[in-house]
Every structure is written in C-alpha cells, then in structure tokens.
Amino acid sequence: MSAMKRLLCVLLYALATPGESSMDPIDQLTEGRLHRSDIAKQASQDAEKAAELRRQGHNEVGHTAESAFLRDHRLRKKKRKGLLRRNQKDLGSVLFPGVSPEVYQPDEEVQMFTDVVNSKKTQVPYEFYDLPGCPAPKMTESGRKRQRKNLGARLQGFELKPAPYTMKVKEDVRCTTLCQHNIKIKELKWLRKLIERQYRIHMTLDSLPVLMRSKQLNYAVRGYPIGFLAPRNYTGLEEDEFYLYNHLAFTITFNSVENSDDGVHITGFDVHPISIDHKIPESGLTPASELDTCSNREGAEAVINDPAKYLKLKAQPGKAELPVIYSYDVKWEETNLLWADRWDVYLIGTPDDDIHSFAIINSLMIVLFLTGAIATIMMRTLRKDIAGYNDMHSVEGAQEETGWKLVHGDVFRPPTTSPMIFSILIGTGMQIGSALFFTMLCSMIGLINPMHKGQTLTAILVLYVLCGSVAGYVSARVYKFCDAKAWKRNMLLTAAGLPGVLVGIFMVLNVFLHIAGAATAVGFFMILAIFALWVCVSTPLVFVGAFLGFRAKKVEVPANVNKVNRKIPRSPWYSSPPVSFLLGGILPFGSVCIELFFIMSALWLHQIYYMMGFLLVVILILAATCAEVSVVMTYLQLCAEDHRWWWKSYFNCASAGFYLFLYSLWFLSKRLELVGVLPVVVYITYMWMISLLFSLFCGAIGVLCSFWFCRQIYGALKVD
16 A cells, blocks of 8 residues: 555656656657647648748748748648658758768868750750860869769769869859850851750759759749840841850858858859850950959959840851850858758749649559459459359259350460560569569668669669569569470570660660760760670579579469360450550559659659659559459450450550550650750650550569469369
C-alpha cells in the first residue's frame, strides 16, 4: 500500500504543476507538434498574408523578404517530405539530399562554368565556345574537380568549361572589357539564325544555373538569349533588325555564414544581358584602352540597355566583318535568403505535387476497380467452369467439352512462329523492367539524384548493362520451352539484339549531328567506351544468365500437348487482331499518360523533374495494368477456342508503345515549336526508341502473366 500511496502522490504533484514542461523527449515531441486545427489556422493566415502581399504589388522572384515569403507559400506543397506524415522541409534537402553548402571566403576566386546553348524550338544544342566570342581561360584546380566527367553528361552534350569572366567573392567589378572579336559574315548569318530560333546560353556558379529575373513581369527563366529580334514597329526600319547581347551584368547574392570569419554562402546567380555598341579605338582594343561606353572609374555611368546604343548584328557596308567588344560587370548583394531556399525561384511555375498525386490516385483507383472486377468475374466464372468440367469428367457419357477446357491439349503448344525472336523480346523486356526498377529504387534511397541528369543517365546505362543476366536467363528459359536447339545463336542475339538496333540508329543520327556541329554529337572515343561497356560487361553477363537458364529444368505444364493441332474456329471481333491489339494497349498507356506529360516536358522543354517516388508508383501501376489486361484478353481468346495466345498476348500489351508514339506526335504538334528538319528528326528518332523500349517492357509483362494464368487454370482441371 505504501508504494501505491507514493505513486498517487507523484501523480497528484505532476497534475498540480502544469507550468513545468516534461523532460521526456517523447513528451517534448508531442508538445511541439501542432494540432490539425492550429495547422489549418496557420495555413489560412499565410494565405491571407500572401494575397495581401500580391495586392500590394510584391513579386515572387525578387530578393526581398516579401518575395521569399510568396515563394515559400507557393512551393509549400513541394517542400513536404514523407509518405504518411509529410514534414515540412526545404527544397535544398528535397532536391539535393545530403549535400552541404560550400563556404567561400572574401577575395576568393569563384569559377563560373559555361553549359550548353540550347533552345526549345530545336533539339540541337551547341557549346558556348562554338559561338563567336572570347577564348576559354585555363581551368583552375577547383574547377577541374567540379567538371562533369561521366558518360551520361558527355552523351547529353553537358561538358562544363570555364567561363571567360573573372570574379572574386564580395568584390564588385565595374564595366570591364573582355576581348574584341571580329565576327565574319558567315558567323553573322549563323548568329541571326540562332537568335531567330530563340537559343539561350546557360552558365553555372556554385552549381546554380544562371537566372534572368523580371520583377515587373514576375517571371524568372534559366539562361539568357544570345540577342533579340526587334520588329519594324519598334525600330522604325523597313525590316526586322537583329541585335546582339555583348555585355553581361551579373548579380550574385550571398548570405553570411554564422560562426565563420566572413565566410559566405552563394544564394543567387542572376544575369542581365545588355546590347551596347562599344566605340572601338582606332588602334584596336588593348588592356590599357578606355571606352566611353565602358569605364571602371569611380562614378562612371552603369551600362544599361539604351535603344540608341544597341549593337546591330550587321556588318558595315563594304566590310566583311563586324568588330564586337565583349564586356561584363559583377555586383555582390547580401540577402537574408538561406542557402537551403535558393532553389525556390527555379521551381516557380512548375506543377504542384498535388497534380501528380491526383493523377496517381486516379490511375490507382481505376486499376483497383479493374482488379476487383476481374477478380470477381474470374473467380466466379472460372470456379463454375472448373467445377462443371471436373464433374463432366467424372461422369460417363458427359456432353462434349466446350470453351477454354476444349483446348487443353493445344494451349501449351510452343509458338511455331519465330520462337527465337519471341524469346529474345521477352528476355530484353524483362531486362528493361529490371533496370528501370533498380534505377527508381536507387533514386528513392538517394544513390541517384535526378537533378544531375548526366549521372542519372550514366546510372541507367550501367544498371541496364548489369541486368544483362536477367535477359539471358529469361530468354533461355523461354527458348528452351519452345524446344529449340540453336542456343548459341539465342545467346548472341539476346546480347546484341536491342543494343545493336539502338546503336545503329544512333550512329546514323550522330553523323547528321556532327555535320550540324551539335554538342550532343558523340566522339569516336566515347563510342569506343560504349562498345567496351557492352562487350566487356553486358555480353558476358547475358552469357552467364543464358547458361543458368539452359541448365535449369524445362518449365512444367499441367497438360500434355496433342500431336495434331486443333482447328481454330472464327474468333469474335474483340479478340481478333488488330482490334484486340488496339484495345489491349489503351489501358496500360492510359495509366501513365498524365505522368508522361511531365516526363516529356522535362526531356524536351528543359523543366525540372525530381519526383522519383511518383514515377516508381506509376511504373508499378503500369505493370499491374499490363498483367490484368493480358489475363483478360487471353481468357477471352481461350473461351473462343483460340489456343495461339503467345504472340497475341505479347502484342495486346506491347501496343501501348504505339499509343506512346502517337502521343509523342501530338506533343510535337501542340507543345513543341521545332524549327528545321534535323530537330524534328532527332525528336522522332529518340521518341521511337523510347516507344520501342516501352513496348518491350509491356509485352514481356503480358506474356509472362498470361503464361502464369494458363498454368493456374489448367492445373486445376482433371485432364486425361
């Protein structure tokens, strides 16, 4: 009793002193967590504050505290991380998990890098130093460490090179001339063509892409244009005039680091391009030359865009060259923006995560409804059929068998039409699916960062190569079931089939890219590296998988195969090709079409895509949809006494790739504004490759699921 009294005293004392907080970490966590009502109230207050700031004229792309609040409010859903309890995070931890900021000291030289020069109107990018301008400086030691040196970046044309602009931390640079370059007539025509096709120059500083902001129009866009085309009603001339941006005004924002001696974090990298016709001295530009339009003296006027001083992209009459002086200035500004929030402005205008969530929930509900309907129909129908057939089997003089039971002696007859190609397609499709699954898994656990496109492409290629054993094993098992004997040819074609087709198409396209001088044109040594990766890694792994597949036992089936093929009656229209192919591919494509829009926008419109968790769910939904469609179409075909289901089950799901290609043509006509023949050819070629890979994956899932379904239903029958 004394122990009970002591416990009651402790409880009464705890209740009598509510002002003191518990030292238990669990209690502290519970106390610090907001109620749902408090969260809703806070969200309502934030929404009212954001609306009031917009009414006052504040923008979302500026460096002020009000702009930062508006960005945070706009991107609040993107900053949530977690599956069940989504905690509020910053975009730095979402986009670059585990990356720590780099601290720069005053007067430390910061290396700026040039990236690709690309356009949304053409898929033919160029390198920065392909443009007429100043030569490249020497690479610093720190810059060499930051340079991208991976296979994926080289294939995409992303090769960082040092920019010709010199800057030091917290040291403003007034207007400084870089060099004088005499642009030839041929180069002038090329620059006009690039300006007309809206090419933009991209640079990076501390891994931040250069950004153009307009506080008046409330927009921010990556990169800056080479020049601009002024219409006749603006210039008053008889024709449109091209102008060149030859001066860059950089603004670098930074945040002071706490507990550090003058250390800073770079939080912004902006550029304001200016077109100005610098007056060239008669003796030419020298390091000691001083220009009236570009002076670094104290109190000199800043360089601005003045229509009276625009630099026309046109040579003087009677001259074969246009002399141009390139210049720049740098301004450092301190802001209160945290390093973790510096990516907020880059995601302004991108779709909310709720769109992805609603799309996935919609597809998932369709799949679940389809699963329930199929399960109900199949369980009732098959159970009734199996019970009836087994009863008929046990009674003498039973009626003649009808329906899918009638073809039990032919349903497991191996495909007689090209069993070699059939087995290779199934094995290659499973290799693609395995590589895709492991890629998504590595992205989920943080081994792959989709923000680094070059590293992601490298990881996809490496994982595809390492999954070669899957292709060899599945292809060998299917080929062995077909009672085929040319196993050596099967191994070789499985290893060389898809890579040979894709590399052959890529080599032809690469020739035209080399002729056009595109940055994505792959050099000879890079082709050798890809060839070595295929010969030294992929092919041996395919051989190992094929060896294990041929050593394994032949897949057992529950019914013997008759010696004579059964005559196939006329099938209903819905289970006969090509109608069955077109019907079967609609649902698999429909389950991914919404997410596909965001993926293609990232591929061809240079948008940011980083939601690998959503993509993994979409892939699983796609696999489930292919399995269900294949099972239903195979069941309907067997009920029509058509036992030739192998190739049909493949194309019933593989036709989703046909819809994907049609969708890419719609995307080309409605969303892209490609100019020229080569950009259209590049787009169609790559989308055809992607559609082919999509078809192979869906078709392999369809065949294997149909085979499993046939083994299950015929294994439940009593067959002589």
